[in-house]
Amino acid sequence: MEFSSKLIEKAVNEMSQLPGIGKRTALRLVLHILKQPKEQAAFLAQALVTMREEIKYCNSCHNISDSEVCEICANEKRNHQIICVVEDIRDVMAIENTGQFRGIYHVLGGKISPIDGVGPSQLTINSLVEKVKLGQVSEIIFALSSTMEGDTTNFYIYKQIADLSIIVSTIARGIAVGDELEYADEVTLGRSILQRVPFEKSLKSN
Amino acid sequence: MEFSSKLIEKAVNEMSQLPGIGKRTALRLVLHILKQPKEQAAFLAQALVTMREEIKYCNSCHNISDSEVCEICANEKRNHQIICVVEDIRDVMAIENTGQFRGIYHVLGGKISPIDGVGPSQLTINSLVEKVKLGQVSEIIFALSSTMEGDTTNFYIYKQIADLSIIVSTIARGIAVGDELEYADEVTLGRSILQRVPFEKSLKSN
Numbered sequence: 222m223e224f225s226s227k228l229i230e231k232a233v234n235e236m237s238q239l240p241g242i243g244k245r246t247a248l249r250l251v252l253h254i255l256k257q258p259k260e261q262a263a264f265l266a267q268a269l270v271t272m273r274e275e276i277k278y279c280n281s282c283h284n285i286s287d288s289e290v291c292e293i294c295a296n297e298k299r300n301h302q303i304i305c306v307v308e309d310i311r312d313v314m315a316i317e318n319t320g321q322f323r324g325i326y327h328v329l330g331g332k333i334s335p336i337d338g339v340g341p342s343q344l345t346i347n348s349l350v351e352k353v354k355l356g357q358v359s360e361i362i363f364a365l366s367s368t369m370e371g372d373t374t375n376f377y378i379y380k381q382i383a384d385l386s387i388i389v390s391t392i393a394r395g396i397a398v399g400d401e402l403e404y405a406d407e408v409t410l411g412r413s414i415l416q417r418v419p420f421e422k423s424l425k426s427n
Numbered sequence: 428m429e430f431s432s433k434l435i436e437k438a439v440n441e442m443s444q445l446p447g448i449g450k451r452t453a454l455r456l457v458l459h460i461l462k463q464p465k466e467q468a469a470f471l472a473q474a475l476v477t478m479r480e481e482i483k484y485c486n487s488c489h490n491i492s493d494s495e496v497c498e499i500c501a502n503e504k505r506n507h508q509i510i511c512v513v514e515d516i517r518d519v520m521a522i523e524n525t526g527q528f529r530g531i532y533h534v535l536g537g538k539i540s541p542i543d544g545v546g547p548s549q550l551t552i553n554s555l556v557e558k559v560k561l562g563q564v565s566e567i568i569f570a571l572s573s574t575m576e577g578d579t580t581n582f583y584i585y586k587q588i589a590d591l592s593i594i595v596s597t598i599a600r601g602i603a604v605g606d607e608l609e610y611a612d613e614v615t616l617g618r619s620i621l622q623r624v625p626f627e628k629s630l631k632s633n
Contacts, residue, residue: 222520223523223524224516224520225490225491225492225497225498225499226482226491226492227493228477228481228482229491231474231477231478232474232475232477232478235470235474236471236474236475238467238471239456239459239460240455240456241452241455241456242456246447249446249447250445250446250447251475251478252515252516252517253445254445254475254478254479255479255482259479259480261444262475262476262478262480263476263479264441265441265472265475266472266473266475266476267472268437268438268440268441269438269441269442269457269460269471269472270468270469271434271437271438272437272438272457272460272461272468273460273461273465273468273469274465276432276434276435276461277432284431285431285435285461286431287432287433287434292431309458310430310431310435310458311454311455311458314428314429314430318429
């Protein structure tokens with residue numbers, strides 16, 4: 222792409238560093254910013270820089286938070302004995318949205334992925350294992366995505382806490398509520414049969 | 428969406444002002460920025476602000492440019508008698524990419540669109556009409572997209588220059604090179620028959 226302006230070119234190049242934003246999309250976004258008042262560009266820029274500079278992580282669960290301890294970890298009414306292990310803040314938001322979980326979280330910050338150069342030391346796995354060893358935890362629920370990286374990460378953590386007397390569970394995989402069986406993939410359908418639940422139990426879950 | 432951090436919330440809100448970026452995508456982009464070094468966020472922010480503050484437009488064709496007169500308008504080798512009327516810099520880039528046009532451009536900055544609150548006075552139509560009236564122009568080529576807004580804009584300009592002795596043309600519409608007829612829409616196929624060109628002429632165009 223040849224630009225008639227170095228300023229545009231630079232802005233497009235920076236924008237297209239973002240995931241899923243190609244040069245064309247970046248140009249569209251940049252041209253939109255050009256049509257807006259100057260303050261708009263300044264607000265966007267300021268919000269990004271301030272966020273990046275001042276962001277904090279909860280001391281306990283490592284979720285993004287504006288205080289030392291996040292609202293969920295600070296909430297006395299939550300069950301601090303049950304810890305749901307997730308990848309990032311999006312998973313916390315998704316599970317919180319269901320209103321079905323009253324425990325607390327542990328945010329790993331990613332999954333073990335040798336291809337992307339992410340090893341266990343870059344994640345908050347040690348902090349989780351320490352927490353479990355203190356003996357205040359009764360159950361760990363793995364809620365990572367069921368990819369090879371997710372399974373690897375689950376297993377890596379599991380090996381370190383398997384000897385401790387806690388329950389280790391993983392969220393149920395199966396056909397999504399409302400989905401038709403004929404369109405489901407074989408692995409999911411197979412798993413939903415193997416891990417079938419008593420009918421009475423399924424009635425209570427809504 | 429409920430965020431555990433006001434900083435994240437603000438950044439996501441600003442990002443999701445951009446066209447085609449919803450809250451979910453904005454969150455994905457923002458989390459990506461969080462994982463990058465601080466400088467990366469600063470570079471992006473700076474590029475956007477600098478661009479918005481210092482951007483210039485060519486005095487002649489109104490295209491985005493880093494100088495008073497853009498490279499195309501300043502190029503003596505281009506045919507200044509033929510003006511291609513386009514909507515924005517993307518169209519200039521697309522036509523320049525073909526290497527088939529040796530005239531100059533006139534960038535309108537948009538199309539007349541009452542729904543979006545864009546009237547003729549917000550576009551550079553007057554400047555184009557003035558240019559034509561000076562008598563140095565032999566042909567105007569409309570290259571706006573063939574939507575209702577594009578057609579309206581073409582017609583609005585045409586009315587003001589129809590009395591002047593210049594050629595007014597529009598880019599050819601038809602079946603794209605390489606496309607199969609059976610998948611073409613009726614309007615395009617119909618037009619490509621009505622506006623058929625002599626076979627010998629079609630041989631030269633590549």
